[in-house]
Amino acid sequence: MGIQDSFRDRITRRRLPIVALVTYTIALLAWAAVVGRWLPMPGGEMAMQMQMSDPGVPEAMALSNGITGIGLYLVMWGVMMIAMMYPSSVPLFRLYSKTLEGTTPTGKAARVGAFIGTYALVWTLTGVVPLVVNTLVPIATLANAHGGLLIGGTLLLLSGYQLSPYKYRCLRYCRSPLGFLMSHHQPGVRGAVRMSWQFAVFCVGCCWALFAFMLIVGSMNIVWMALIAVVLSLERTVAWGEQLARAVGVLAGITGITIVVISIV
Numbered sequence: 001m002g003i004q005d006s007f008r009d010r011i012t013r014r015r016l017p018i019v020a021l022v023t024y025t026i027a028l029l030a031w032a033a034v035v036g037r038w039l040p041m042p043g044g045e046m047a048m049q050m051q052m053s054d055p056g057v058p059e060a061m062a063l064s065n066g067i068t069g070i071g072l073y074l075v076m077w078g079v080m081m082i083a084m085m086y087p088s089s090v091p092l093f094r095l096y097s098k099t100l101e102g103t104t105p106t107g108k109a110a111r112v113g114a115f116i117g118t119y120a121l122v123w124t125l126t127g128v129v130p131l132v133v134n135t136l137v138p139i140a141t142l143a144n145a146h147g148g149l150l151i152g153g154t155l156l157l158l159s160g161y162q163l164s165p166y167k168y169r170c171l172r173y174c175r176s177p178l179g180f181l182m183s184h185h186q187p188g189v190r191g192a193v194r195m196s197w198q199f200a201v202f203c204v205g206c207c208w209a210l211f212a213f214m215l216i217v218g219s220m221n222i223v224w225m226a227l228i229a230v231v232l233s234l235e236r237t238v239a240w241g242e243q244l245a246r247a248v249g250v251l252a253g254i255t256g257i258t259i260v261v262i263s264i265v
Contacts, residue, residue: 017090017094019090019093019094019097019112020090020093020094023086023087023089023090023093023116024086024087024090026082026086027082027083027086027087030079030080030082030083030086031083033079033083034076034079034080034083034220034222034225035222039072039075039076039079040072041058041061041072041076052220053218053220053221053222054140054143054218055139055140055143055147055150055215055216055217055218056134056138056139056140056141056142056143057140057218057220058073058076058219058220059073059130059131059133059134059139059140059215059219060134060138060139060140061073062131063131063134063135070131073127073131074124074125074127074128075124076220077124077126077127077130077219078120078121078123078124078127080219080220080225081120081123081124081126081127082120082123083225083229084225084228084229084232085119085123085203085207085232086120087229087233088232088233088236088237089119089203091177091237092174092177092181092199093112093115093116095177095178095181096111096112096115096177096181096192096195097112099181099185100112110189111188111189111191111192112192114189114192114193114196115192115193115195115196116196117196118192118193118196118197118200119196119199119200119203122196122197122200122201122203122204123200123203123204126204126208126211130215130219133215139215139216143216146263148259148260148262148263149259149260149263149264150216151216151217151256151259152255152256152257152258152259152260152263153256153260154212154213154216154256155213155252155253155255155256155259156252156253156256156257156260157209157212157213158209158210158212158213158248158249158252158256159249159250159252159253159256160249160253161208161209161249162209162245162246162248162249162252163246163249163250163253166205167205167206167209167245167249168242168245169205170202170203170205170206171206171235171236171241171242171245173199173202173203173206174202174203174206174235174236175235175236175237175241175242177199180198180199180202181195184198184199206232206235206236207232210228210231210232211228213228213252214228231244231248235248
């Protein structure tokens with residue numbers, strides 16, 4: 001028996017979750033790339049001299065450097081989304097992999113790869129939204145002039161959505177991916193792409209307000225990235241996830257009102 005066959009047998013006997021290991025590894029590399037700044041910044045050398053964790057700075061640098069800056073920003077945003085969203089998506093990816101029992105190893109790898117890749121693509125495309133917002137309303141300038149009102153208003157927006165029925169409609173899909181996979185199952189690689197795209201849209205619907213807040217406090221602020229990643233992961237995976245979502249909504253509302261009042265007074 002060859003080394004590869006022996007290794008494969010050990011994995012089979014121990015039921016090692018290959019899809020989970022691959023997903024966690026990709027997420028870990030994405031976190032390393034973000035924290036270590038391995039990716040080229042949208043503004044090149046100028047960006048390295050600026051505080052990219054400040055609100056609106058990465059977006060302003062991207063927009064000021066044309067197509068190249070926008071492209072680099074979307075790559076950076078996509079890596080950030082992989083780092084933040086992949087760990088809590090492991091149950092989804094594993095369940096989808098299990099629905100492919102009986103498929104050839106090559107076919108299974110192609111479909112799982114298409115599923116995971118499409119999920120990352122959808123989240124990467126959401127990076128267009130911060131750029132559009134910054135085109136209409138320069139966040140860096142607004143944060144310097146009216147930082148308190150901006151943060152307070154965003155917290156109120158987050159609170160309103162966290163406590164809305166739309167949040168929980170999307171969150172229930174994210175928390176129970178098996179029902180979605182059973183009702184939306186489509187065969188082949190194209191089916192994997194369609195299913196992943198549809199599920200990713202629900203995930204965006206579940207988490208967009210948290211990312212809106214991240215944009216206001218600094219889209220490359222590592223501390224806020226980590227905190228928001230923990231919150232959205234817990235919302236989607238633990239038994240008390242819905243209660244946590246409501247608690248975040250209440251806390252965001254109280255904090256938002258307090259900041260707005262202080263800013264006005």
